[in-house]
Amino acid sequence: MNAATPGEAGPEPDLLDAIRLTADPELAAGFAAAAHRILADLVRGGAPLGWTDPPPADEVAELVDRVLRAARDGDGALRAAYAGRRLVGLGYWLRYARPTSRQHADLEKLAVASEAHGRGVGRSLTRALVEDARDAGVGVLTLDARADNTRALDLYRSLGFREYGRLPDFVAMGGRHYDKVFYMLDFRGDGPRAEEAPHLP
Template identity: 50%
Template sequence: MGVRLAEVTDPTAVDALAPPAHRILQDLVSSGAALGWALPPAQSEVRDLLTELVEGAATAEAALLVAYASGDDIPAAVGFDPPKPLPDGSVLAGLGYWRRYQRQTHRPHADLERVAVAAGHQGRGIGRALTEGLVASARKAGIEVLTLDARGDNERALTLYRTLGFNEYGRLVDFVAVGHLRYDKVFYALDLRHPWPRL
């Protein structure tokens, strides 16, 4: 399987990107993924989000990174239809983004908000490649501190972020509400003012 990463900067690309991105997010949230939605997002919501991110890329306000996978063995998640390929045979396998903080005193910093890999493509290094790419793009954009938060039981994501140099700076116990269940909300940060992440 080959993986190609691309930063999306062309607003006209959103038309083609929104349906497969929506499908990945919808499938993951339906399966209980901790992406900040209690219910799967509507396609219009995903489309609006992508538009905002791609428009923000022009002014280093945000960055949207996507991963395309190609190869003979493009997998479908159990229980889902196979993904629809692009003309070159590749399929959208994952996406992630960062956004600058709106508060004036926080403008040098950004939040890494959602890294999502289609269920059938997980465990093949795509999440790591996307997150590394997002850290590199934040560094290039001059972001000073990259933060993120994750649900306390999302051990796969938390392990990934720690191995990339993120440090936990806070935790709200039993803060995330999913129906009657409660999970910790964990806050991580990566200080990009240091030349190399402190591993």
């Protein structure tokens, strides 16, 4: 997964799933452009979102279409965080494509607008996506992150994720190399819900 630094505290944003988002014509029409604004701004500032340069608008629009189709077909989930009518964060997970792994999913991207950092948007988005995965019958929810994204990793651990591996010096960015860290949240044992999960060291 690629994640910008999530916020840790603040008022709860309005979290829309794909159904509520697409049911609002104005928000649906502007979502791809708003998502591009957030992603391009974050990448420009060095956020670990999988791009070395800000992505073009058409690439983000294609990504949004793909995620919305997956959500409609039961193969993924999207959450969009709004402060009023302004998009301040988004995240999504998708099921694995291979038939032997389709019971599991990967939290592929989480991004919070720079102006909304520190307001709890990242935590709210992650918690909602975790519960969406649980409700959809996902067995294991995985994610990956750059090892220096410590605030994001702290958040994921606080919601019950645990590290299961890493690739040393795998991510190249700005002439430097970083470990790629892999986390998982296993729902198969009917463990605690995301808001009740113990903090893992």
